Amino acid sequence: MTDANGDVLRVLPHRADALARLGMLLRNGEPVVTVVGKYNHGKSRLLNELVGSEVFAVADRRETVRLADTLHEGVLWLDAPGLDADVASGDDRQALHAAWLHADVRLFVHAAKEGELDAAELTLLGQLLADAAQTQRQTIFVLSQIDQLPGDDELDQVVGNIARQVPGLTIQRISSTRFRKGQQDGKRLLIEQSDMPSLLRRIQEAVAATPAARVHETSLLLGELTDEVAALLHETDAALGRDRERQHRQRQAFDLGLSKVIGKVSRDIESMLASLGQDHAVIPDKAKDAYRLTAGKVERARIQVAYSRACIEIDAFLAGQGVVTIPTDQETVARALNTVVVAVMGVSVKFRDDLRKIFSSLTGRERLQREFARYYELSRDRKALAARIDAAAASLAALTRAMDALRRLERNG
Numbered sequence: 001m002t003d004a005n006g007d008v009l010r011v012l013p014h015r016a017d018a019l020a021r022l023g024m025l026l027r028n029g030e031p032v033v034t035v036v037g038k039y040n041h042g043k044s045r046l047l048n049e050l051v052g053s054e055v056f057a058v059a060d061r062r063e064t065v066r067l068a069d070t071l072h073e074g075v076l077w078l079d080a081p082g083l084d085a086d087v088a089s090g091d092d093r094q095a096l097h098a099a100w101l102h103a104d105v106r107l108f109v110h111a112a113k114e115g116e117l118d119a120a121e122l123t124l125l126g127q128l129l130a131d132a133a134q135t136q137r138q139t140i141f142v143l144s145q146i147d148q149l150p151g152d153d154e155l156d157q158v159v160g161n162i163a164r165q166v167p168g169l170t171i172q173r174i175s176s177t178r179f180r181k182g183q184q185d186g187k188r189l190l191i192e193q194s195d196m197p198s199l200l201r202r203i204q205e206a207v208a209a210t211p212a213a214r215v216h217e218t219s220l221l222l223g224e225l226t227d228e229v230a231a232l233l234h235e236t237d238a239a240l241g242r243d244r245e246r247q248h249r250q251r252q253a254f255d256l257g258l259s260k261v262i263g264k265v266s267r268d269i270e271s272m273l274a275s276l277g278q279d280h281a282v283i284p285d286k287a288k289d290a291y292r293l294t295a296g297k298v299e300r301a302r303i304q305v306a307y308s309r310a311c312i313e314i315d316a317f318l319a320g321q322g323v324v325t326i327p328t329d330q331e332t333v334a335r336a337l338n339t340v341v342v343a344v345m346g347v348s349v350k351f352r353d354d355l356r357k358i359f360s361s362l363t364g365r366e367r368l369q370r371e372f373a374r375y376y377e378l379s380r381d382r383k384a385l386a387a388r389i390d391a392a393a394a395s396l397a398a399l400t401r402a403m404d405a406l407r408r409l410e411r412n413g
Protein backbone atom coordinates (compact mmCIF):
# COMPACT_ATOMS: atom_id res chain seq x y z
CA MET A 1 0.00 0.00 0.00
CA THR A 2 1.40 3.35 -1.04
CA ASP A 3 1.54 6.39 1.25
CA ALA A 4 -1.17 7.99 -0.81
CA ASN A 5 -3.43 4.99 -0.27
CA GLY A 6 -2.64 5.09 3.45
CA ASP A 7 -3.60 8.76 3.66
CA VAL A 8 -6.98 8.03 2.09
CA LEU A 9 -7.55 4.83 4.03
CA ARG A 10 -7.10 6.71 7.31
CA VAL A 11 -10.12 8.90 6.59
CA LEU A 12 -12.19 6.37 4.62
CA PRO A 13 -11.55 3.07 6.45
CA HIS A 14 -14.81 1.63 5.11
CA ARG A 15 -13.49 2.02 1.54
CA ALA A 16 -10.54 -0.34 2.07
CA ASP A 17 -11.74 -2.60 -0.75
CA ALA A 18 -12.10 0.26 -3.20
CA LEU A 19 -8.63 1.50 -2.29
CA ALA A 20 -7.10 -1.92 -2.71
CA ARG A 21 -8.72 -2.22 -6.13
CA LEU A 22 -7.52 1.28 -7.02
CA GLY A 23 -4.00 0.19 -6.05
CA MET A 24 -4.31 -2.77 -8.43
CA LEU A 25 -5.55 -0.55 -11.22
CA LEU A 26 -2.75 1.97 -10.79
CA ARG A 27 -0.14 -0.80 -10.76
CA ASN A 28 -1.58 -1.71 -14.16
CA GLY A 29 -0.22 -5.27 -14.50
CA GLU A 30 -1.36 -7.85 -17.03
CA PRO A 31 -5.11 -8.23 -17.56
CA VAL A 32 -6.51 -10.72 -15.04
CA VAL A 33 -9.09 -13.35 -15.92
CA THR A 34 -10.60 -15.33 -13.07
CA VAL A 35 -13.31 -17.89 -12.47
CA VAL A 36 -16.28 -17.47 -10.16
CA GLY A 37 -18.74 -20.10 -9.05
CA LYS A 38 -19.44 -23.03 -6.79
CA TYR A 39 -16.88 -25.75 -6.32
CA ASN A 40 -16.89 -28.82 -8.54
CA HIS A 41 -18.49 -26.92 -11.41
CA GLY A 42 -15.38 -27.32 -13.57
CA LYS A 43 -13.66 -23.98 -13.02
CA SER A 44 -10.10 -25.26 -12.63
CA ARG A 45 -10.44 -27.62 -15.54
CA LEU A 46 -11.81 -24.88 -17.77
CA LEU A 47 -8.83 -22.67 -16.95
CA ASN A 48 -6.47 -25.52 -17.78
CA GLU A 49 -8.09 -25.88 -21.19
CA LEU A 50 -7.93 -22.15 -21.77
CA VAL A 51 -4.21 -21.94 -21.01
CA GLY A 52 -3.50 -25.31 -22.64
CA SER A 53 -1.75 -26.97 -19.70
CA GLU A 54 -2.51 -28.68 -16.43
CA VAL A 55 -1.46 -25.85 -14.12
CA PHE A 56 -4.53 -25.87 -11.89
CA ALA A 57 -5.58 -28.74 -9.67
CA VAL A 58 -8.73 -30.51 -10.83
CA ALA A 59 -10.66 -32.87 -8.58
CA ASP A 60 -14.09 -34.02 -7.52
CA ARG A 61 -13.26 -32.75 -4.06
CA ARG A 62 -12.94 -29.19 -2.95
CA GLU A 63 -9.45 -28.93 -4.39
CA THR A 64 -8.64 -25.31 -5.03
CA VAL A 65 -8.31 -23.70 -1.59
CA ARG A 66 -6.32 -20.63 -2.33
CA LEU A 67 -5.59 -18.42 -5.27
CA ALA A 68 -3.28 -19.82 -7.94
CA ASP A 69 -2.27 -18.05 -11.10
CA THR A 70 -0.38 -18.55 -14.32
CA LEU A 71 0.71 -16.13 -16.99
CA HIS A 72 -0.28 -17.18 -20.49
CA GLU A 73 -0.21 -15.03 -23.65
CA GLY A 74 -0.05 -11.78 -21.72
CA VAL A 75 -2.98 -12.64 -19.47
CA LEU A 76 -2.85 -13.58 -15.80
CA TRP A 77 -5.24 -16.52 -15.30
CA LEU A 78 -6.36 -16.79 -11.73
CA ASP A 79 -7.96 -19.89 -10.22
CA ALA A 80 -10.08 -19.35 -7.14
CA PRO A 81 -11.78 -21.64 -4.66
CA GLY A 82 -15.44 -22.34 -5.20
CA LEU A 83 -18.11 -20.51 -3.32
CA ASP A 84 -20.23 -22.66 -1.10
CA ALA A 85 -22.50 -21.41 1.62
CA ASP A 86 -22.31 -24.80 3.35
CA VAL A 87 -18.58 -24.63 3.90
CA ALA A 88 -16.61 -22.34 6.22
CA SER A 89 -16.08 -18.96 4.69
CA GLY A 90 -12.28 -18.63 4.52
CA ASP A 91 -12.26 -19.91 0.94
CA ASP A 92 -15.19 -17.71 0.05
CA ARG A 93 -13.14 -14.70 1.06
CA GLN A 94 -10.33 -15.84 -1.23
CA ALA A 95 -12.81 -16.39 -4.03
CA LEU A 96 -14.36 -12.97 -3.58
CA HIS A 97 -10.88 -11.48 -3.46
CA ALA A 98 -10.17 -12.95 -6.87
CA ALA A 99 -13.44 -11.74 -8.33
CA TRP A 100 -13.51 -8.25 -6.84
CA LEU A 101 -9.92 -7.23 -6.16
CA HIS A 102 -7.93 -8.89 -8.96
CA ALA A 103 -10.19 -9.62 -11.87
CA ASP A 104 -10.66 -7.63 -15.02
CA VAL A 105 -12.70 -10.40 -16.61
CA ARG A 106 -14.75 -12.94 -14.66
CA LEU A 107 -15.89 -16.28 -15.97
CA PHE A 108 -18.98 -17.22 -14.01
CA VAL A 109 -18.99 -21.03 -14.21
CA HIS A 110 -22.12 -23.10 -13.65
CA ALA A 111 -22.32 -26.84 -14.39
CA ALA A 112 -25.16 -27.75 -16.75
CA LYS A 113 -26.09 -30.88 -14.80
CA GLU A 114 -26.99 -28.73 -11.78
CA GLY A 115 -29.90 -27.24 -13.69
CA GLU A 116 -30.90 -23.71 -12.81
CA LEU A 117 -28.93 -21.31 -10.61
CA ASP A 118 -29.35 -21.46 -6.86
CA ALA A 119 -30.02 -18.42 -4.70
CA ALA A 120 -26.35 -17.78 -3.85
CA GLU A 121 -25.33 -17.98 -7.50
CA LEU A 122 -28.17 -15.69 -8.54
CA THR A 123 -27.19 -13.08 -5.98
CA LEU A 124 -23.52 -13.17 -6.93
CA LEU A 125 -24.21 -13.11 -10.66
CA GLY A 126 -26.57 -10.18 -10.16
CA GLN A 127 -23.85 -8.30 -8.28
CA LEU A 128 -21.27 -9.04 -10.96
CA LEU A 129 -23.54 -7.93 -13.78
CA ALA A 130 -24.44 -4.74 -11.93
CA ASP A 131 -20.74 -4.14 -11.37
CA ALA A 132 -20.05 -4.69 -15.06
CA ALA A 133 -22.57 -2.00 -15.96
CA GLN A 134 -20.79 0.39 -13.62
CA THR A 135 -17.11 -0.43 -13.95
CA GLN A 136 -16.97 -2.06 -17.41
CA ARG A 137 -15.39 -5.15 -15.85
CA GLN A 138 -16.93 -7.96 -17.88
CA THR A 139 -18.53 -11.13 -16.59
CA ILE A 140 -18.97 -14.01 -19.04
CA PHE A 141 -21.50 -16.63 -18.05
CA VAL A 142 -20.21 -20.12 -18.79
CA LEU A 143 -22.48 -23.15 -18.70
CA SER A 144 -19.94 -25.91 -18.20
CA GLN A 145 -19.84 -29.67 -18.57
CA ILE A 146 -22.63 -29.72 -21.16
CA ASP A 147 -21.48 -33.19 -22.22
CA GLN A 148 -22.94 -34.44 -18.95
CA LEU A 149 -26.50 -33.87 -20.11
CA PRO A 150 -28.08 -36.74 -22.05
CA GLY A 151 -29.03 -34.66 -25.09
CA ASP A 152 -29.78 -31.30 -26.71
CA ASP A 153 -33.34 -31.19 -25.37
CA GLU A 154 -32.15 -31.35 -21.80
CA LEU A 155 -29.52 -28.75 -22.56
CA ASP A 156 -32.08 -26.42 -24.16
CA GLN A 157 -34.26 -26.81 -21.10
CA VAL A 158 -31.48 -25.82 -18.70
CA VAL A 159 -30.51 -22.88 -20.91
CA GLY A 160 -34.17 -21.82 -21.05
CA ASN A 161 -34.52 -22.00 -17.29
CA ILE A 162 -31.42 -19.91 -16.67
CA ALA A 163 -32.47 -17.39 -19.34
CA ARG A 164 -35.74 -16.97 -17.44
CA GLN A 165 -33.85 -16.53 -14.17
CA VAL A 166 -31.55 -13.87 -15.62
CA PRO A 167 -33.24 -12.21 -18.58
CA GLY A 168 -30.86 -10.95 -21.24
CA LEU A 169 -27.97 -13.13 -20.08
CA THR A 170 -25.68 -14.45 -22.80
CA ILE A 171 -25.07 -18.11 -22.01
CA GLN A 172 -21.81 -19.56 -23.24
CA ARG A 173 -22.04 -23.38 -23.25
CA ILE A 174 -18.85 -25.39 -23.11
CA SER A 175 -17.49 -28.83 -22.49
CA SER A 176 -13.91 -29.10 -21.35
CA THR A 177 -13.84 -32.86 -21.89
CA ARG A 178 -15.10 -32.65 -25.50
CA PHE A 179 -12.59 -29.94 -26.21
CA ARG A 180 -9.78 -32.02 -24.76
CA LYS A 181 -10.81 -35.12 -26.64
CA GLY A 182 -11.19 -33.16 -29.87
CA GLN A 183 -7.69 -31.79 -29.48
CA GLN A 184 -6.16 -35.12 -28.55
CA ASP A 185 -7.82 -36.94 -31.42
CA GLY A 186 -7.50 -34.02 -33.83
CA LYS A 187 -11.28 -33.87 -34.34
CA ARG A 188 -12.40 -30.44 -35.57
CA LEU A 189 -16.07 -31.24 -35.04
CA LEU A 190 -15.64 -32.11 -31.37
CA ILE A 191 -13.65 -28.94 -30.83
CA GLU A 192 -16.40 -26.90 -32.46
CA GLN A 193 -19.05 -28.74 -30.42
CA SER A 194 -17.18 -27.98 -27.24
CA ASP A 195 -17.87 -24.29 -27.97
CA MET A 196 -14.49 -23.55 -26.46
CA PRO A 197 -13.25 -21.57 -29.51
CA SER A 198 -16.14 -19.11 -29.23
CA LEU A 199 -15.56 -18.75 -25.48
CA LEU A 200 -11.90 -18.02 -26.18
CA ARG A 201 -12.90 -15.34 -28.70
CA ARG A 202 -15.18 -13.68 -26.17
CA ILE A 203 -12.45 -13.75 -23.56
CA GLN A 204 -9.97 -12.25 -26.01
CA GLU A 205 -12.42 -9.44 -26.78
CA ALA A 206 -12.94 -8.77 -23.11
CA VAL A 207 -9.20 -8.78 -22.48
CA ALA A 208 -8.68 -6.39 -25.37
CA ALA A 209 -11.20 -4.04 -23.76
CA THR A 210 -9.37 -4.17 -20.43
CA PRO A 211 -7.12 -1.08 -20.84
CA ALA A 212 -10.10 1.16 -21.59
CA ALA A 213 -12.13 -0.49 -18.83
CA ARG A 214 -9.30 0.13 -16.35
CA VAL A 215 -9.09 3.79 -17.27
CA HIS A 216 -12.84 4.05 -16.78
CA GLU A 217 -12.84 2.20 -13.46
CA THR A 218 -9.88 4.19 -12.16
CA SER A 219 -11.58 7.50 -12.77
CA LEU A 220 -14.83 6.11 -11.38
CA LEU A 221 -13.13 5.07 -8.12
CA LEU A 222 -11.09 8.25 -7.86
CA GLY A 223 -14.26 10.26 -8.43
CA GLU A 224 -16.17 8.37 -5.74
CA LEU A 225 -13.38 8.65 -3.20
CA THR A 226 -12.79 12.31 -4.00
CA ASP A 227 -16.48 13.10 -3.59
CA GLU A 228 -16.57 11.28 -0.28
CA VAL A 229 -13.50 13.05 1.09
CA ALA A 230 -14.81 16.39 -0.18
CA ALA A 231 -18.12 15.85 1.63
CA LEU A 232 -16.30 14.95 4.85
CA LEU A 233 -14.00 17.95 4.46
CA HIS A 234 -16.99 20.21 4.06
CA GLU A 235 -18.80 18.75 7.07
CA THR A 236 -15.76 18.77 9.32
CA ASP A 237 -14.82 22.29 8.33
CA ALA A 238 -18.33 23.53 9.07
CA ALA A 239 -18.46 21.74 12.43
CA LEU A 240 -15.04 23.07 13.36
CA GLY A 241 -16.09 26.60 12.41
CA ARG A 242 -19.24 26.33 14.53
CA ASP A 243 -17.34 25.00 17.55
CA ARG A 244 -14.63 27.65 17.31
CA GLU A 245 -17.26 30.35 17.03
CA ARG A 246 -19.07 28.94 20.05
CA GLN A 247 -15.80 28.66 22.00
CA HIS A 248 -15.06 32.30 21.26
CA ARG A 249 -18.58 33.51 22.08
CA GLN A 250 -18.72 31.57 25.36
CA ARG A 251 -15.39 32.97 26.45
CA GLN A 252 -16.43 36.50 25.60
CA ALA A 253 -19.62 36.08 27.61
CA PHE A 254 -17.66 34.65 30.51
CA ASP A 255 -15.12 37.49 30.50
CA LEU A 256 -17.84 40.11 30.30
CA GLY A 257 -19.98 38.51 33.02
CA LEU A 258 -16.99 38.06 35.31
CA SER A 259 -15.84 41.62 34.85
CA LYS A 260 -19.35 42.82 35.75
CA VAL A 261 -19.42 40.72 38.92
CA ILE A 262 -15.94 41.85 39.93
CA GLY A 263 -16.94 45.46 39.22
CA LYS A 264 -20.00 45.17 41.40
CA VAL A 265 -18.15 43.40 44.21
CA SER A 266 -15.47 46.02 44.05
CA ARG A 267 -17.98 48.91 44.23
CA ASP A 268 -19.80 47.28 47.15
CA ILE A 269 -16.55 46.86 49.03
CA GLU A 270 -15.49 50.45 48.31
CA SER A 271 -18.74 51.83 49.66
CA MET A 272 -18.58 49.56 52.71
CA LEU A 273 -15.04 50.70 53.41
CA ALA A 274 -15.99 54.34 52.92
CA SER A 275 -18.66 54.00 55.60
CA LEU A 276 -16.26 52.59 58.16
CA GLY A 277 -14.38 55.72 59.17
CA GLN A 278 -11.26 55.20 61.21
CA ASP A 279 -9.37 51.94 60.60
CA HIS A 280 -9.37 50.01 63.89
CA ALA A 281 -7.99 46.75 62.63
CA VAL A 282 -4.41 47.92 62.94
CA ILE A 283 -4.85 48.46 66.71
CA PRO A 284 -3.90 45.14 68.30
CA ASP A 285 -6.21 43.72 70.98
CA LYS A 286 -4.93 43.75 74.55
CA ALA A 287 -5.18 40.73 76.84
CA LYS A 288 -7.95 42.33 78.84
CA ASP A 289 -10.05 42.69 75.67
CA ALA A 290 -10.09 38.95 75.05
CA TYR A 291 -13.82 38.63 75.79
CA ARG A 292 -14.88 42.13 74.79
CA LEU A 293 -16.19 43.43 71.54
CA THR A 294 -13.53 45.94 70.52
CA ALA A 295 -13.60 48.31 67.57
CA GLY A 296 -10.77 46.25 66.06
CA LYS A 297 -12.81 43.04 66.29
CA VAL A 298 -15.84 44.70 64.76
CA GLU A 299 -13.69 46.01 61.93
CA ARG A 300 -12.15 42.61 61.21
CA ALA A 301 -15.55 40.96 61.35
CA ARG A 302 -16.92 43.45 58.83
CA ILE A 303 -14.00 42.84 56.52
CA GLN A 304 -14.50 39.09 56.74
CA VAL A 305 -18.21 39.48 56.01
CA ALA A 306 -17.53 41.74 53.03
CA TYR A 307 -14.98 39.25 51.77
CA SER A 308 -17.34 36.31 52.21
CA ARG A 309 -20.12 38.13 50.40
CA ALA A 310 -17.78 38.88 47.50
CA CYS A 311 -16.75 35.24 47.39
CA ILE A 312 -20.36 34.09 47.33
CA GLU A 313 -21.25 36.44 44.50
CA ILE A 314 -18.29 35.36 42.40
CA ASP A 315 -18.94 31.73 43.25
CA ALA A 316 -22.55 32.02 42.11
CA PHE A 317 -21.41 33.48 38.80
CA LEU A 318 -18.78 30.77 38.34
CA ALA A 319 -21.26 27.99 39.16
CA GLY A 320 -23.56 29.37 36.48
CA GLN A 321 -20.65 29.08 34.03
CA GLY A 322 -19.94 25.48 34.93
CA VAL A 323 -16.84 26.30 36.98
CA VAL A 324 -17.71 24.19 40.00
CA THR A 325 -14.73 22.42 41.45
CA ILE A 326 -11.09 22.79 40.74
CA PRO A 327 -9.50 20.07 38.59
CA THR A 328 -8.62 16.97 40.62
CA ASP A 329 -4.89 17.27 40.05
CA GLN A 330 -4.96 20.60 41.85
CA GLU A 331 -7.03 19.52 44.83
CA THR A 332 -5.68 20.04 48.32
CA VAL A 333 -6.10 17.62 51.19
CA ALA A 334 -8.72 19.79 52.82
CA ARG A 335 -11.83 19.08 50.77
CA ALA A 336 -13.62 22.26 51.87
CA LEU A 337 -10.88 24.37 50.35
CA ASN A 338 -11.22 22.81 46.93
CA THR A 339 -13.21 25.57 45.35
CA VAL A 340 -12.00 27.79 42.60
CA VAL A 341 -12.72 30.92 44.63
CA VAL A 342 -10.51 29.73 47.48
CA ALA A 343 -7.85 28.58 45.05
CA VAL A 344 -7.70 32.02 43.48
CA MET A 345 -8.32 34.34 46.43
CA GLY A 346 -7.00 32.53 49.49
CA VAL A 347 -8.93 31.99 52.71
CA SER A 348 -8.20 34.90 54.92
CA VAL A 349 -8.32 38.67 54.72
CA LYS A 350 -7.89 40.84 57.76
CA PHE A 351 -7.27 44.35 56.58
CA ARG A 352 -8.88 46.96 54.41
CA ASP A 353 -5.82 46.91 52.19
CA ASP A 354 -6.23 43.17 51.60
CA LEU A 355 -9.73 43.77 50.24
CA ARG A 356 -8.57 46.71 48.11
CA LYS A 357 -5.63 44.78 46.71
CA ILE A 358 -7.84 41.87 45.76
CA PHE A 359 -10.95 43.60 44.45
CA SER A 360 -10.28 47.24 43.72
CA SER A 361 -6.77 47.66 42.39
CA LEU A 362 -6.36 47.31 38.65
CA THR A 363 -3.71 44.57 39.03
CA GLY A 364 -5.91 42.74 41.53
CA ARG A 365 -8.90 42.78 39.23
CA GLU A 366 -6.83 41.76 36.27
CA ARG A 367 -5.44 38.91 38.28
CA LEU A 368 -8.93 37.72 39.26
CA GLN A 369 -10.08 37.98 35.66
CA ARG A 370 -7.07 36.03 34.46
CA GLU A 371 -7.12 33.33 37.14
CA PHE A 372 -10.84 32.66 36.95
CA ALA A 373 -10.66 32.48 33.17
CA ARG A 374 -7.93 29.90 33.54
CA TYR A 375 -10.19 27.74 35.73
CA TYR A 376 -13.05 28.38 33.35
CA GLU A 377 -11.02 26.80 30.55
CA LEU A 378 -10.33 23.83 32.83
CA SER A 379 -14.02 23.24 33.53
CA ARG A 380 -15.58 20.07 32.14
CA ASP A 381 -17.65 21.49 29.30
CA ARG A 382 -14.97 23.89 28.14
CA LYS A 383 -12.39 21.12 28.10
CA ALA A 384 -14.76 18.87 26.18
CA LEU A 385 -15.35 21.65 23.66
CA ALA A 386 -11.62 22.28 23.30
CA ALA A 387 -11.01 18.55 22.85
CA ARG A 388 -13.69 18.39 20.17
CA ILE A 389 -12.07 21.31 18.38
CA ASP A 390 -8.66 19.63 18.53
CA ALA A 391 -10.10 16.40 17.17
CA ALA A 392 -11.91 18.19 14.35
CA ALA A 393 -8.77 20.14 13.47
CA ALA A 394 -6.80 16.89 13.36
CA SER A 395 -9.32 15.17 11.12
CA LEU A 396 -9.47 18.24 8.90
CA ALA A 397 -5.70 17.96 8.47
CA ALA A 398 -6.01 14.24 7.71
CA LEU A 399 -8.80 14.90 5.20
CA THR A 400 -6.71 17.56 3.50
CA ARG A 401 -3.83 15.10 3.23
CA ALA A 402 -6.22 12.50 1.79
CA MET A 403 -7.52 14.99 -0.76
CA ASP A 404 -3.97 15.89 -1.80
CA ALA A 405 -3.19 12.18 -2.12
CA LEU A 406 -6.22 11.61 -4.36
CA ARG A 407 -5.21 14.57 -6.55
CA ARG A 408 -1.72 13.13 -6.86
CA LEU A 409 -3.14 9.74 -7.82
CA GLU A 410 -5.38 11.42 -10.37
CA ARG A 411 -2.40 13.16 -11.97
CA ASN A 412 -0.20 10.05 -12.03
CA GLY A 413 -2.96 7.54 -12.74
Ligand SMILES: Nc1nc2c(ncn2[C@@H]2O[C@H](COP(=O)(O)OP(=O)(O)O)[C@@H](O)[C@H]2O)c(=O)[nH]1
Nearest residue numbers: 039040041042043044045058059145175176177
Ligand atom coordinates in the same frame (compact mmCIF):
# COMPACT_ATOMS: atom_id res chain seq x y z
N1 LIG B 1 -17.75 -34.50 -17.91
C1 LIG B 1 -17.11 -33.39 -17.63
N2 LIG B 1 -16.49 -33.30 -16.43
C2 LIG B 1 -15.82 -32.13 -16.15
C3 LIG B 1 -15.80 -31.05 -17.05
N3 LIG B 1 -15.10 -30.08 -16.47
C4 LIG B 1 -14.71 -30.52 -15.27
N4 LIG B 1 -15.14 -31.75 -15.06
C5 LIG B 1 -14.91 -32.57 -13.85
O1 LIG B 1 -15.61 -32.01 -12.76
C6 LIG B 1 -14.85 -32.16 -11.56
C7 LIG B 1 -14.57 -30.82 -10.93
O2 LIG B 1 -13.78 -30.05 -11.77
P1 LIG B 1 -12.89 -28.86 -11.24
O3 LIG B 1 -12.35 -28.16 -12.42
O4 LIG B 1 -11.93 -29.32 -10.21
O5 LIG B 1 -14.04 -28.02 -10.55
P2 LIG B 1 -13.87 -26.72 -9.62
O6 LIG B 1 -14.04 -27.16 -8.21
O7 LIG B 1 -15.01 -25.84 -10.04
O8 LIG B 1 -12.54 -26.11 -9.90
C8 LIG B 1 -13.58 -32.86 -11.98
O9 LIG B 1 -13.73 -34.22 -11.78
C9 LIG B 1 -13.47 -32.57 -13.45
O10 LIG B 1 -12.75 -33.57 -14.16
C10 LIG B 1 -16.49 -31.21 -18.31
O11 LIG B 1 -16.53 -30.34 -19.17
N5 LIG B 1 -17.12 -32.40 -18.54
Ligand SMILES: [Mg+2]
Nearest residue numbers: 043044063064
Ligand atom coordinates in the same frame (compact mmCIF):
# COMPACT_ATOMS: atom_id res chain seq x y z
MG1 LIG C 1 -11.02 -25.69 -8.60
